[in-house]
Amino acid sequence: MKTTSFDLEEKRLKKEISKGKIKIVLVQLPEGLKAEGTRLAALIEDAGALAIVSADPCYGACDLALPDAESLGADLIVHYGHSSQTKQERVPTIYMEARAKISVKEAVKKAIPLLEPWSNIGLVATVQHVHKLDEAKILLLEAGKTVAIGDAGLVKYPGQVIGCNFSNAQSVSEEVEAFLFVGGGRFHAIGVALATAKPTIIADPYEKRAYPIHDEVPRILKQRWASISEAKEAENFGVLIGLKSGQKRIKEAVKIKEKLQKSGRKATLLALREITPNALMQFPNIDAFVNTACPRLSLDDTPSFLKPILSLNEALVMLGEMDWEELCRKGWFEN
Numbered sequence: 001m002k003t004t005s006f007d008l009e010e011k012r013l014k015k016e017i018s019k020g021k022i023k024i025v026l027v028q029l030p031e032g033l034k035a036e037g038t039r040l041a042a043l044i045e046d047a048g049a050l051a052i053v054s055a056d057p058c059y060g061a062c063d064l065a066l067p068d069a070e071s072l073g074a075d076l077i078v079h080y081g082h083s084s085q086t087k088q089e090r091v092p093t094i095y096m097e098a099r100a101k102i103s104v105k106e107a108v109k110k111a112i113p114l115l116e117p118w119s120n121i122g123l124v125a126t127v128q129h130v131h132k133l134d135e136a137k138i139l140l141l142e143a144g145k146t147v148a149i150g151d152a153g154l155v156k157y158p159g160q161v162i163g164c165n166f167s168n169a170q171s172v173s174e175e176v177e178a179f180l181f182v183g184g185g186r187f188h189a190i191g192v193a194l195a196t197a198k199p200t201i202i203a204d205p206y207e208k209r210a211y212p213i214h215d216e217v218p219r220i221l222k223q224r225w226a227s228i229s230e231a232k233e234a235e236n237f238g239v240l241i242g243l244k245s246g247q248k249r250i251k252e253a254v255k256i257k258e259k260l261q262k263s264g265r266k267a268t269l270l271a272l273r274e275i276t277p278n279a280l281m282q283f284p285n286i287d288a289f290v291n292t293a294c295p296r297l298s299l300d301d302t303p304s305f306l307k308p309i310l311s312l313n314e315a316l317v318m319l320g321e322m323d324w325e326e327l328c329r330k331g332w333f334e335n
């Protein structure tokens with residue numbers, strides 16, 4: 001996908017910098033938009049401030065670079081690609097959602113035949129496409145469907161989903177038979193299918209195609225069950241604390257560590273920014289991990305890790321404090 005397909009709100013950026021006494025700006029971009037960093041930096045410098053582009057990975061609004069901005073002396077963070085998620089007063093921050101400028105029509109039209117078995121459809125999108133949900137809704141209504149766009153009030157826009165929050169989809173799940181996800185890639189749509197246990201079709205406006213994703217859910221569940229079973233045999237656990245600003249859950253980590261110890265296992269708290277196979281390989285005496293940071297890590301990256309990595313709720317299943325059925329019903333994104 002071309003980076004020019006997104007609205008990077010250059011005029012707003014210039015205006016924000018020109019109007020204040022901003023001296024240093026830290027720019028954060030998701031991986032697909034990093035290439036725009038040099039152009040945005042030049043634009044910021046034209047407007048009178050020094051620009052520093054963060055070259056570190058940035059996967060979500062959970063990863064607001066607050067400590068980096070503080071250590072660099074930045075008076076503004078410009079965070080691209082995500083909607084605001086958590087309130088903070090440490091460093092002034094502007095969120096630029098990078099809305100997609102492309103049409104969703106062709107992809108949605110291609111999804112309609114795939115939605116043929118169902119009449120009641122839930123409609124969801126990433127923040128890049130939420131402004132196109134009404135357009136998608138009209139196409140579905142014209143095809144004879146009824147359409148629900150959920151608003152649970154936990155994310156910024158009705159119908160919006162983020163990688164670890166599908167509350168808008170869950171809020172209408174009872175009243176719909178299937179979901180149509182408008183957006184690129186499989187990551188968010190798999191989350192919708194897992195969080196709702198409903199058939200889910202992707203309408204990908206970048207590739208201008210539509211395809212089902214729910215067939216992948218049984219494979220993921222099988223992998224998760226295998227990881228829980230393997231972790232049951234483990235004696236020595238590492239409990240992972242994410243150091244990213246929106247992922248740090250120290251209380252939950254300490255609580256699960258105590259539960260593991262109470263069950264006769266050993267447990268050590270480990271804090272890190274990027275949870276990678278290589279980082280965990282440095283602890284060969286640890287048999288299994290419980291991850292209190294990004295919940296997608298356990299779900300999506302299972303094959304890359306050599307040891308089981310359980311989410312908090314999966315650890316509760318392992319300890320016999322939660323049923324597998326309950327986890328499958330509502331627990332994948334509630335840790």
Ligand code: SF4
Nearest residue numbers: 059060062163164294
């Ligand atoms: S915690 Fe994970 S899924 Fe949630 S916003 Fe952050 S990176 Fe995305």
